[in-house]
Amino acid sequence: MTGKLFIVGTGPGNPAQMTPEAEDAIAVATEFFGYGPYLDRLHLRADQRRIASDNREELDRAHAALARAAAGADVCVVSGGDPGIFAMAAAVCEAIDKGPQEWREVDLTITPGVTAMLAVAARIGAPLGHDFCAMSLSDNLKPWDVITRRLRLAAEAGLVIALYNPISKARPWQLGEAFEVLRQVLPAQVPVIFGRAAGRPDERIAVMPLGEADAGRADMATCVIIGSPETRIIAREGKHDLVYTPRSFTGESH
Amino acid sequence: MTGKLFIVGTGPGNPAQMTPEAEDAIAVATEFFGYGPYLDRLHLRADQRRIASDNREELDRAHAALARAAAGADVCVVSGGDPGIFAMAAAVCEAIDKGPQEWREVDLTITPGVTAMLAVAARIGAPLGHDFCAMSLSDNLKPWDVITRRLRLAAEAGLVIALYNPISKARPWQLGEAFEVLRQVLPAQVPVIFGRAAGRPDERIAVMPLGEADAGRADMATCVIIGSPETRIIAREGKHDLVYTPRSFTGESH
Structure with a gap:
C-alpha cells in the first residue's frame, strides 16, 4: 500500500x-x-x-x-x-x-x-496586470540561445517578463546580457522591478528604467519584472511609486 | 485623513x-x-x-x-x-x-x-513547470490582431500558454480561432488543459490534444492551458493522467 x-x-x-x-x-x-x-x-x-x-x-x-x-x-x-x-x-x-x-x-x-512574481507585483502595484510571461534565466537546464530567443520574442509580443533565477554565483553574467538583449527590442524607459524577498522582513524592492538597469541589484532571492512599452509609473508624494500595466492595449509607448 | x-x-x-x-x-x-x-x-x-x-x-x-x-x-x-x-x-x-x-x-x-492557472496546474501535474505566459483572450480591451500576434509569438518562443477569459456569451468564437492560430505553429499532439473551477466542488478538468481541442469545452470559469512541444503526459492506471512540462529543454518534440 x-x-x-x-x-x-x-x-x-x-x-x-x-x-x-x-x-x-x-x-x-x-x-x-x-x-x-x-x-x-x-x-x-x-x-x-x-x-x-x-x-x-x-x-x-x-x-x-x-x-x-x-x-x-x-x-x-x-x-x-x-x-x-x-x-x-x-x-x-x-x-x-x-x-x-x-x-x-x-x-x-x-x-x-x-509564487514570487505575484508577491512582488502586489508590493509595487500591478505590473502583471496584463499579458505577461514567466521565464527562468538559468542556463543549467536549457541552452542560453534558447533563452535569448525567448526573451526577444516575448518582448516583441509586448509581454511583461518576469524572470526567475536571474543570477547566482555560478551564473553571474546572464542577467546583464538579458538586459542587453531586451534593450535591442524595448524602449529604454520601460520600468524594471527588482523584487527581493517580497513580504519578508528583508524585503527590498527597487524600480529603474531598462536603459539603466543594473544586474548587480539582483541576487538569488530576487524576481526581476521587466515592463512592456505599456507599463506605467505613478509618482506619489511620501509613498513609493506604483508600477502597473493597464488592462487595455492602446498601442502607445510612453 | x-x-x-x-x-x-x-x-x-x-x-x-x-x-x-x-x-x-x-x-x-x-x-x-x-x-x-x-x-x-x-x-x-x-x-x-x-x-x-x-x-x-x-x-x-x-x-x-x-x-x-x-x-x-x-x-x-x-x-x-x-x-x-x-x-x-x-x-x-x-x-x-x-x-x-x-x-x-x-x-x-x-x-x-x-491565481487560477496555478490552481489548475496543481490539479493536473506541472504544466507550467517551465517557461510560460499568461494572456487574456478578451478583445474588449485590446484588438484581436494584437492577441493573435501574441499567441503566435508565444508559441514560436516555446512558451506554455495560459489563457484567461477564454470565452463568454459576448465573445463566442475567439477561443476556437485562437486554437486555429496555434495549430499553425504547434504540433497537433500538444496537450490542452481545460481547467474549470479548480479546487471547487464543481471542478471539471479535461485534457485533449490541440488537434482536437474543442472551444465548446470552455466557459467563463475556465482557464485553458496550452502546452509547449516539450509538455508530456503520464498515464496512470486508475488515476487521472498527469501533464507536466520538464524543467529542462531538450529540443525534442514528442
Missing part, C-alpha cells in the same frame, strides 16, 4: 501568505523533503522528520520522496512559492515519468501557492 | 486556498467592493457593508472604492484569484493614475493570492 505524497507551496516566505490547504497537508505528512531554508519555514512536530538537501538536487530529492511514499510513508515535498512554477512539482512528475511503475500508483496531491 | 484601501485576492474559490493575509485585510475593512460572486465568498459581519457590481464594471468599481477610501473609509476591493492577474489591482492603479491627487494619498495594500 502506497503512502501519500504532498507537494506544497509555502508561498514567498511570509507565513501569512501560505494557504490553509498547505498547512493541512503539512499536518498530515511525517517526512519532509526540501531545500533547507524552505524546511526552516515549517514548525514541525517531534514525530515529523526533516530531510534537507541542496537547492540544485531537485531530481534526487524527487526520487527519494517518491521511494518513501511508495514504501508507505506520508511524505511532503516542500517548495517555496508555488510548487508548479520553476519548482518541485515538475521534478516529481519527471521522476514519475521515468521511474518504476509503482511511483505512478502513489497518491499525489499538489497544493498551489503564491 | 484618508482611509485604507485593500485589494485582496480570494484565490480560486476554495476557502482553504485563501491566504491568512487576505483574511486579515478583510477583517479590518468595513466596505467591500466587488463582483457579486466574489463577495459571496466572504463571511462579513453585520458592520461590514457589501457593494456588489457586475464583472465588466471594473473601472467604475475602482473609482467608487477610491472615493470612499479618500473620504476616510476602510475599504476592501475583492478579486477572485490574485488581484494582480487580469483583475482589480490594475483597474485601481489606472484609476489612481488618471484620478484626483487625493487618490494618490490613499493608503494602499494589495494582498496576492493563488
Whole structure:
C-alpha cells in the first residue's frame, strides 16, 4: 500500500501568505523533503522528520520522496512559492515519468501557492496586470540561445517578463546580457522591478528604467519584472511609486 | 485623513486556498467592493457593508472604492484569484493614475493570492513547470490582431500558454480561432488543459490534444492551458493522467 505524497507551496516566505490547504497537508505528512531554508519555514512536530538537501538536487530529492511514499510513508515535498512554477512539482512528475511503475500508483496531491512574481507585483502595484510571461534565466537546464530567443520574442509580443533565477554565483553574467538583449527590442524607459524577498522582513524592492538597469541589484532571492512599452509609473508624494500595466492595449509607448 | 484601501485576492474559490493575509485585510475593512460572486465568498459581519457590481464594471468599481477610501473609509476591493492577474489591482492603479491627487494619498495594500492557472496546474501535474505566459483572450480591451500576434509569438518562443477569459456569451468564437492560430505553429499532439473551477466542488478538468481541442469545452470559469512541444503526459492506471512540462529543454518534440 502506497503512502501519500504532498507537494506544497509555502508561498514567498511570509507565513501569512501560505494557504490553509498547505498547512493541512503539512499536518498530515511525517517526512519532509526540501531545500533547507524552505524546511526552516515549517514548525514541525517531534514525530515529523526533516530531510534537507541542496537547492540544485531537485531530481534526487524527487526520487527519494517518491521511494518513501511508495514504501508507505506520508511524505511532503516542500517548495517555496508555488510548487508548479520553476519548482518541485515538475521534478516529481519527471521522476514519475521515468521511474518504476509503482511511483505512478502513489497518491499525489499538489497544493498551489503564491509564487514570487505575484508577491512582488502586489508590493509595487500591478505590473502583471496584463499579458505577461514567466521565464527562468538559468542556463543549467536549457541552452542560453534558447533563452535569448525567448526573451526577444516575448518582448516583441509586448509581454511583461518576469524572470526567475536571474543570477547566482555560478551564473553571474546572464542577467546583464538579458538586459542587453531586451534593450535591442524595448524602449529604454520601460520600468524594471527588482523584487527581493517580497513580504519578508528583508524585503527590498527597487524600480529603474531598462536603459539603466543594473544586474548587480539582483541576487538569488530576487524576481526581476521587466515592463512592456505599456507599463506605467505613478509618482506619489511620501509613498513609493506604483508600477502597473493597464488592462487595455492602446498601442502607445510612453 | 484618508482611509485604507485593500485589494485582496480570494484565490480560486476554495476557502482553504485563501491566504491568512487576505483574511486579515478583510477583517479590518468595513466596505467591500466587488463582483457579486466574489463577495459571496466572504463571511462579513453585520458592520461590514457589501457593494456588489457586475464583472465588466471594473473601472467604475475602482473609482467608487477610491472615493470612499479618500473620504476616510476602510475599504476592501475583492478579486477572485490574485488581484494582480487580469483583475482589480490594475483597474485601481489606472484609476489612481488618471484620478484626483487625493487618490494618490490613499493608503494602499494589495494582498496576492493563488491565481487560477496555478490552481489548475496543481490539479493536473506541472504544466507550467517551465517557461510560460499568461494572456487574456478578451478583445474588449485590446484588438484581436494584437492577441493573435501574441499567441503566435508565444508559441514560436516555446512558451506554455495560459489563457484567461477564454470565452463568454459576448465573445463566442475567439477561443476556437485562437486554437486555429496555434495549430499553425504547434504540433497537433500538444496537450490542452481545460481547467474549470479548480479546487471547487464543481471542478471539471479535461485534457485533449490541440488537434482536437474543442472551444465548446470552455466557459467563463475556465482557464485553458496550452502546452509547449516539450509538455508530456503520464498515464496512470486508475488515476487521472498527469501533464507536466520538464524543467529542462531538450529540443525534442514528442
